[in-house]
Amino acid sequence: MSTSNCLFCKIVDGQIPAKIAYQDDKCLAFHDINPQAPTHILVIPLEHIASLKEATSLNNELLGHLLTSAAKIANDLGIAEEGFRTVINTGALAGQTVFHIHIHILGGRGLAWPPG
Amino acid sequence: MSTSNCLFCKIVDGQIPAKIAYQDDKCLAFHDINPQAPTHILVIPLEHIASLKEATSLNNELLGHLLTSAAKIANDLGIAEEGFRTVINTGALAGQTVFHIHIHILGGRGLAWPPG
Numbered sequence: 001m002s003t004s005n006c007l008f009c010k011i012v013d014g015q016i017p018a019k020i021a022y023q024d025d026k027c028l029a030f031h032d033i034n035p036q037a038p039t040h041i042l043v044i045p046l047e048h049i050a051s052l053k054e055a056t057s058l059n060n061e062l063l064g065h066l067l068t069s070a071a072k073i074a075n076d077l078g079i080a081e082e083g084f085r086t087v088i089n090t091g092a093l094a095g096q097t098v099f100h101i102h103i104h105i106l107g108g109r110g111l112a113w114p115p116g
Numbered sequence: 117m118s119t120s121n122c123l124f125c126k127i128v129d130g131q132i133p134a135k136i137a138y139q140d141d142k143c144l145a146f147h148d149i150n151p152q153a154p155t156h157i158l159v160i161p162l163e164h165i166a167s168l169k170e171a172t173s174l175n176n177e178l179l180g181h182l183l184t185s186a187a188k189i190a191n192d193l194g195i196a197e198e199g200f201r202t203v204i205n206t207g208a209l210a211g212q213t214v215f216h217i218h219i220h221i222l223g224g225r226g227l228a229w230p231p232g
Contacts, residue, residue, distance in 0.1 A: 036229065037230070052183060052184075052186070052187045053190075055184055057180075059180060060176075060177050060180030060181050060183075061176050061180055062180065063180035063183045063184065064176030064178065064179035064181075064183075065173070065176050067176075067183075068168075068171055068172065068175065068176055068179065071169055071171060071206065074169075074206070080169055080207070081207070082209040082210075083207025083208055083209030083210035084207065085203060085206070085210045085211070085232060086168065086204045087201060087202070087231045088183070088201070088202045089201055090187065090190070090202070091196070091198060091200065093226055094199035094201045094223070095201070095227055095229050095231075096199065104231070106230070107210070110209055111205070111209070111211055111232040112211075113152065113232060114222070115201065115211075115231040116201060116222075116228040116229060116230065116231040
């Protein structure tokens, strides 16, 4: 399901290294290379889905798995008790730079409002 | 499944009014009363789940439904093409104030980075 010119598919395929935080048979999580908080992880599906706009109800179980995996990762990394924020950017104006859907997990500091 | 002292369960039950943007048999979406962007919607499950920390893999389909519904709502409200951000705050340090899980949808303006 990988797309040859997609940065995150290349991480899934092991062609580009990443600091892996978690993986299972449906998703992969790794540390953001430009962290915006003491803990900043990206959770991606192994399957290439460009953005939340391209997702359909057939992807519901997978998308939910990304969210519950994010909570598990936050717990494993010790940021769940204090609190953490999960963010999906959809489209360029929202700040999406890689068009393979990904959930940002941010924690380890207070998070201001509005969220950008 | 409603919890008697939960603000969002009261909105689901119609005890407290809200400006509804979307509803189906599993979720409800309404305009945030303190909007942080020209379009700022909350999507909640009808079922009471306190936060993402309390969700389990049994909730994956429902959580994914909230995300794909968020994309549908963003499209219906005309903010999907430019881009939108979806945010879940989990825990007080992350800014969660109502302990009934909700997805913020923000759009209609550029969204800065970091997200809070």
